[in-house]
Amino acid sequence: MVSSTYCNRFIFTSFFPTLKLEKRLCLIASFIKPLRPSVTTKWCRHEVAGVVTEVGSKVEKFKVGDKVGVGCLVDSCRTCQNCDDNLENYCPQYTLTYGAKYRDGTITYGGYSNSMVADEHFVIRIPYSLALDAAAPLLCAGITVYSPLRYYGLDKPDLHVGVVRLGGLGHMAVKFAKAFGAKVTVISTSPSKKDEGIQHLGAFFLDSKGRFY
CATH class of the missing domain: 3.40.50.720 (NAD(P)-binding Rossmann-like Domain)
Structure with a gap:
């Protein structure tokens, strides 16, 4: 489960699953898993799309049932100059979607996880008319070009x-x-x-x- 300190994040599932949000944490679940994952394992499945299944008490942008996506980051310090300038990828304390650690020490496994947590700031809404498997590539290859x-x-x-x-x-x-x-x-x-x-x-x-x- 997600630490209660993550009051601004939520949880959701990847590709075809269901998503949960706790305070402002988001959890993403996936049907595909890596073999023997560890914090050093580079399972780069960061094109994550899913449905919100639970929301935290401070989540403002999403509700249960929303279709959402997450890219390469799930968190950052939100206090440094880079974060203030919306350049969170340059934040010295950013948290990658995969192969990193949340603030409570748990490991991020990206879209290979049964569930995944992300700050709502790093989550985007996916239109209900767009299939999740079609939306997911837009979160990496799509934004790259x-x-x-x-x-x-x-x-x-x-x-x-x-x-x-x-x-x-x-x-x-x-x-x-x-x-x-x-x-x-x-x-x-x-x-x-x-x-x-x-x-x-x-x-x-x-x-x-x-x-x-």
């Missing part, structure tokens, strides 16, 4: 955006760029990615020999 597209002003119509490689991140980048209204070209050394890029994603394709499709 969405952020630079927005930061560098590539979120405007009629731009021509090139995406190098068509893996997990590449797929997300193509989809976001097209949603922003850009013309997108996939740049790849793998001819096998041509059909995927052109037919399934609606992008142009440039191979390593300079052939443009």
Whole structure:
């Protein structure tokens, strides 16, 4: 169970489970487990999506039954300059979703846990219309490409955006760029990615020999 000192966190389950919130703690549960996990085991399952099953007395943003997601952090000191600037990933006392320790000493196992606790500050709401298994990748690969597209002003119509490689991140980048209204070209050394890029994603394709499709 979660320590009562975590009065601003909640609990929820990952992917298809149910989520609990205690005060402001959140618990995330998963159906997939690592083998012999320990605090040093790097089980990086941090694309966690679930449903709130319990809320703490000080939770304000969520209620039982809400669909939510958590990224790579579940807590930080919330008092340093980085936290004040919304740069919690630079906080010297941040708590990772996996392979770290909560303030009470318990270990975080990310989405491989039966349950998981996170401060509500690090939890986002998922629309009820969006399936949890579809939402989860947005919390890692999705934000990894969405952020630079927005930061560098590539979120405007009629731009021509090139995406190098068509893996997990590449797929997300193509989809976001097209949603922003850009013309997108996939740049790849793998001819096998041509059909995927052109037919399934609606992008142009440039191979390593300079052939443009």
